[in-house]
Amino acid sequence: MTWILVIIGIFRFAAPVAFAAIGETISEKSGLINIGIEGIMMMAAFTAALVSEVTGSPWLGLAAGAGGGLVMGDIQSGFVIRLAADQIVVGMGLNLLGIGLSRTLYRIRWGGADAIVQVPELPDFGGWADPVVLTLPFVAWGAHWLIFKSRWGLAARAAGEYPEAAESAGFSVQMIRFKAHLLGALLAGVGGAYLSLGISGSFSEELTAGRGFVAIALVTFGRWKPMGVLGAALLIGAAEQLQFWLQGLGLGVPHQLFGALPYVLALAVLAASVQRTRAPQALAQPYIKVK
Amino acid sequence: MRIFWTVIVAALLLSGCGKGAEEASPSDSSFKVALLTPGPVNDAGWSALAYRGLQALETDLGAEINNEVVKDAQIRDSMRSYAQDGYDLVIGHGYEYNAPAVEVAGDFPDTVFVSTSGGATAANAGSVRFKLEEGFFVAGAVAAMMSETGVVGMIGGPDVPSIKSTFKAFAAGARYVNADVDVKEIFTGKNADVAAAKQATLTAIDQGADVLIHQANAGAAGFFDACEERGVLSMGANSNQNAESPSVAASAIIVATPVFLELGRRVKAGEYTGEVTRMGMDVGAIEFVLNPAHVDRLPEDGATRIEEMQDQIKSGDLSVPMDEF
Amino acid sequence: MKEALLVLAAGAGLALLLVLTLAAFGQDVGTSLRLLADGAFGDKYGIGRTAVRACPLILCALGLTVAWRAGMYNIGGEGQYLTGAVAGGFIYQVVSGVGPVVFHVVGLLGAAAAGAGLAWFAGWLEVKRGVQVVISTILMNFIVLKLVEWLVRGPLQEPNGLLPTSERLSREMMLARPDPQTDFHIGIWVVPIAILATWFWLYRTRAGFLNRAVGENQHAVRAAGQKPAHLRLRAMMISGALCGLAGGIDYMGWAGQISDGFSQEWGFIAIPVALLGALNPFGVAAAGVYFAALFAGSKELERFSQLDSSVVLVVQAAAVLGIVWAASWMKNRQQGGSE
Numbered sequence: 042m043t044w045i046l047v048i049i050g051i052f053r054f055a056a057p058v059a060f061a062a063i064g065e066t067i068s069e070k071s072g073l074i075n076i077g078i079e080g081i082m083m084m085a086a087f088t089a090a091l092v093s094e095v096t097g098s099p100w101l102g103l104a105a106g107a108g109g110g111l112v113m114g115d116i117q118s119g120f121v122i123r124l125a126a127d128q129i130v131v132g133m134g135l136n137l138l139g140i141g142l143s144r145t146l147y148r149i150r151w152g153g154a155d156a157i158v159q160v161p162e163l164p165d166f167g168g169w170a171d172p173v174v175l176t177l178p179f180v181a182w183g184a185h186w187l188i189f190k191s192r193w194g195l196a197a198r199a200a201g202e203y204p205e206a207a208e209s210a211g212f213s214v215q216m217i218r219f220k221a222h223l224l225g226a227l228l229a230g231v232g233g234a235y236l237s238l239g240i241s242g243s244f245s246e247e248l249t250a251g252r253g254f255v256a257i258a259l260v261t262f263g264r265w266k267p268m269g270v271l272g273a274a275l276l277i278g279a280a281e282q283l284q285f286w287l288q289g290l291g292l293g294v295p296h297q298l299f300g301a302l303p304y305v306l307a308l309a310v311l312a313a314s315v316q317r318t319r320a321p322q323a324l325a326q327p328y329i330k331v332k
Numbered sequence: 333m334r335i336f337w338t339v340i341v342a343a344l345l346l347s348g349c350g351k352g353a354e355e356a357s358p359s360d361s362s363f364k365v366a367l368l369t370p371g372p373v374n375d376a377g378w379s380a381l382a383y384r385g386l387q388a389l390e391t392d393l394g395a396e397i398n399n400e401v402v403k404d405a406q407i408r409d410s411m412r413s414y415a416q417d418g419y420d421l422v423i424g425h426g427y428e429y430n431a432p433a434v435e436v437a438g439d440f441p442d443t444v445f446v447s448t449s450g451g452a453t454a455a456n457a458g459s460v461r462f463k464l465e466e467g468f469f470v471a472g473a474v475a476a477m478m479s480e481t482g483v484v485g486m487i488g489g490p491d492v493p494s495i496k497s498t499f500k501a502f503a504a505g506a507r508y509v510n511a512d513v514d515v516k517e518i519f520t521g522k523n524a525d526v527a528a529a530k531q532a533t534l535t536a537i538d539q540g541a542d543v544l545i546h547q548a549n550a551g552a553a554g555f556f557d558a559c560e561e562r563g564v565l566s567m568g569a570n571s572n573q574n575a576e577s578p579s580v581a582a583s584a585i586i587v588a589t590p591v592f593l594e595l596g597r598r599v600k601a602g603e604y605t606g607e608v609t610r611m612g613m614d615v616g617a618i619e620f621v622l623n624p625a626h627v628d629r630l631p632e633d634g635a636t637r638i639e640e641m642q643d644q645i646k647s648g649d650l651s652v653p654m655d656e657f
Numbered sequence: 658m659k660e661a662l663l664v665l666a667a668g669a670g671l672a673l674l675l676v677l678t679l680a681a682f683g684q685d686v687g688t689s690l691r692l693l694a695d696g697a698f699g700d701k702y703g704i705g706r707t708a709v710r711a712c713p714l715i716l717c718a719l720g721l722t723v724a725w726r727a728g729m730y731n732i733g734g735e736g737q738y739l740t741g742a743v744a745g746g747f748i749y750q751v752v753s754g755v756g757p758v759v760f761h762v763v764g765l766l767g768a769a770a771a772g773a774g775l776a777w778f779a780g781w782l783e784v785k786r787g788v789q790v791v792i793s794t795i796l797m798n799f800i801v802l803k804l805v806e807w808l809v810r811g812p813l814q815e816p817n818g819l820l821p822t823s824e825r826l827s828r829e830m831m832l833a834r835p836d837p838q839t840d841f842h843i844g845i846w847v848v849p850i851a852i853l854a855t856w857f858w859l860y861r862t863r864a865g866f867l868n869r870a871v872g873e874n875q876h877a878v879r880a881a882g883q884k885p886a887h888l889r890l891r892a893m894m895i896s897g898a899l900c901g902l903a904g905g906i907d908y909m910g911w912a913g914q915i916s917d918g919f920s921q922e923w924g925f926i927a928i929p930v931a932l933l934g935a936l937n938p939f940g941v942a943a944a945g946v947y948f949a950a951l952f953a954g955s956k957e958l959e960r961f962s963q964l965d966s967s968v969v970l971v972v973q974a975a976a977v978l979g980i981v982w983a984a985s986w987m988k989n990r991q992q993g994g995s996e
Binding site: 054151152153154156159162236242243248250281282285286289290300 | 371372373374375376380485516517518519520521522523524525526527528530531532534535536539550551552553554556557573575576
């Protein structure tokens with residue numbers, strides 16, 4: 042019984058980064074690397090907390106958070122798809138924007154508060170699990186189906202590997218990437234909203250604490266496969282839980298090194314792979330439609 | 333085009349948030365004070381208590397005040413900027429401001445730099461050392477009295493010397509009452525990660541802790557949330573947090589305002605000399621406040637023992653462990 | 658000419674966005690802009706503030722330029738910068754007794770070598786294992802960042818073992834500051850030398866020519882009897898050396914110690930600097946000063962106006978996105994693309 046509770050606990054705390062990483066997987070498969078997830082998650086977490094407090098409904102808050110993620114993703118897509126701008130630089134800009142904007146609005150809304158910020162939380166079953174975290178395996182499975190089983194997924198993978206070929210096969214690379222990117226931003230938004238409404242019931246300026254960057258590493262660690270990415274997220278989540286558990290038992294562990302774990306594992310998976318390329322060939326390369 | 337949307341969305345959200353930013357109070361005063369805090373001043377804790385002191389400097393001494401959230405490697409840069417702009421007093425709220433203060437002071441003899449912790453001094457730099465350990469010692473003792481499982485917990489944000497020192501005092505206090513008490517100590521390593529604070533707290537509770545204290549800074553919401561969720565007792569730190577959650581049994585607090593005012597007066601009068609001032613329970617700078625809602629968890633003689641303990645700390649008969657850094 | 662137009666367009670785009678952002682947050686635009694300019698260039702302090710920020714930005718961006726010109730999309734400037742600083746920290750532990758000159762020379766060489774080593778590893782992963790540099794360097798940035806957080810609590814921690822920071826350099830051991838009240842230090846003189854050297858190497862030497870050639874057409878280079886993998890590894894090492902050097906200079910001249918938050922993301926911000934500079938050393942220099950001034954000025958804006966520090970992040974976001982916008986627009990127009 043306790044083991045089930047431990048596993049659910051790991052799911053719960055891994056959920057924000059897992060949602061974001063699954064979304065990033067879809068986006069990267071189509072050839073877009075989004076390093077702006079941290080900013081998207083912050084903005085979504087803030088919007089979710091604000092709407093939840095104002096309306097009193099955490100479900101509306103969750104929807105608003107997902108919507109906030111979408112808006113951020115839409116802004117980003119204007120640069121990386123329409124303008125074919127450098128994806129890394131735009132992602133950086135988006136991080137600055139999301140972190141700066143959420144922080145500013147947070148200070149305006151709650152900066153004068155003389156008490157700890159608390160907003161209505163998503164309901165849960167006895168303090169253990171909630172409906173959102175239960176959808177996580179299905180979201181991962183759905184992403185797997187979308188990428189590897191659906192016709193659209195075939196086109197998306199083609200756009201990520203050989204965009205010119207995809208275009209000549211009659212697909213619009215720009216449209217495919219746009220949809221994949223928005224889906225990724227939506228899931229990052231859900232992850233951010235879950236962080237503020239599902240776990241914290243609050244908001245702080247560093248709420249995401251680097252989870253958006255961990256998500257990028259998890260995509261690599263999970264070898265660009267949604268189920269693998271979910272597994273990677275749970276493994277890292279379990280390592281974090283273990284780290285806290287060991288501390289409670291009085292065993293000192295340098296948690297900075299635990300923080301490096303997702304990135305080290307991702308790099309190790311890449312370096313050790315026999316098969317040459319696992320990342321989509323055209324990843325991070327802007328696609329300019331030739332007329 | 334989309335960047336314009338962003339600005340428009342921002343403007344809309346802003347109007348939705350209502351007017352919050354206060355207007356600048358034009359001040360022709362020649363006395364300028366800056367406060368550097370490690371986090372935003374709405375944390376209802378560590379940074380908030382210093383900001384109250386800063387506001388008192390404005391109202392009581394007519395100082396022109398400025399606050400900046402500044403951490404790590406940017407501290408020195410920020411201090412230099414304030415000095416370059418002619419500020420008279422720069423207060424860094426935490427031990428981590430002590431070394432930069434002493435160093436920058438050498439380049440800017442006309443500005444006084446004070447940190448609220450730390451032991452190094454210069455002619456125009458020093459520190460006010462709040463002995464929060466005394467409050468944490470009493471808190472630890474009370475936690476041990478209230479615990480039914482014999483396990484108490486401490487949840488920290490970053491594992492920095494000032495926080496470690498208060499946790500040592502808490503553990504000593506708990507063992508002072510019950511030598512067999514088990515003390516759990518978990519750090520998240522992060523300043524404002526609410527989720528990590530909650531996860532660490534839940535872990536300590538799962539390991540048996542039923543009275544917990546925190547130094548989780550802006551992540552405190554997660555700490556209180558976890559204690560409420562599992563129905564255990566929590567304790568507040570730095571500011572009086574007894575109203576933050578129904579689970580709070582007591583708070584160990586710092587009363588900084590009179591100290592800041594005295595400091596401001598001396599700097600304004602040009603009487604400041606670099607020194608380390610220690611402020612504890614004996615001068616009312618540290619307090620321990622019980623929440624009446626949970627006093628029934630105390631043993632019968634509990635209230636009197638708490639009083640005795642505080643008297644002994646004030647008189648110096650009871651020495652509380654305290655790291656120097 | 659093209660580059661100059663690009664910078665102009667970007668500057669105009671930025672100014673517009675800046676005004677809009679400030680207005681959106683209800684700020685007095687005139688006062689804010691004056692504070693921004695004063696903070697960056699208003700007096701000797703402002704110029705010093707801009708100079709110390711331009712130093713890491715330009716050196717890192719020069720490094721990125723060399724790698725990108727060889728077709729290696731190195732975005733690991735941040736990790737290489739930090740590695741350089743850490744190498745300086747370890748070298749200090751060894752040679753601190755010998756005196757400042759030895760420390761500065763050995764420390765800076767070591768910093769450059771360490772940065773080069775890390776970049777070489779990323780390059781090796783690409784040419785030998787097929788791991789794209791863009792992915793591996795992102796991961797390495799975060800690995801080094803976490804590693805530094807651990808090091809300053811472990812092997813690099815100050816002798817008392819209390820504070821999470823490396824031992825503070827004494828005034829004599831730091832690169833000299835001619836006017837102690839300003840931030841300017843003599844290490845900044847490395848920057849103009851590096852700009853000229855990089856330019857000369859890229860455009861006036863055979864090695865530099867090959868470096869550019871391998872980025873444009875590796876088959877042609879191979880046909881000419883050169884090994885593209887070799888050239889690319891060399892480009893990565895030069896790239897990492899420049900970034901590492903920046904870290905070493907900032908450690909010895911500006912920060913004086915290594916702690917959490919040592920880098921204010923200079924290695925990341927160097928990416929838009931290199932792009933805005935159109936991968937030309939002189940363009941990079943101009944773009945670096947521009948960003949440095951923006952960051953120096955926005956700090957002042959944050960401190961001495963009612964504008965909250967968080968708004969400054971939005972202003973910086975607007976600066977980065979505004980430049981991307983203008984640059985892409987120009988590029989697409991020249992190519993007659995879809996925009």
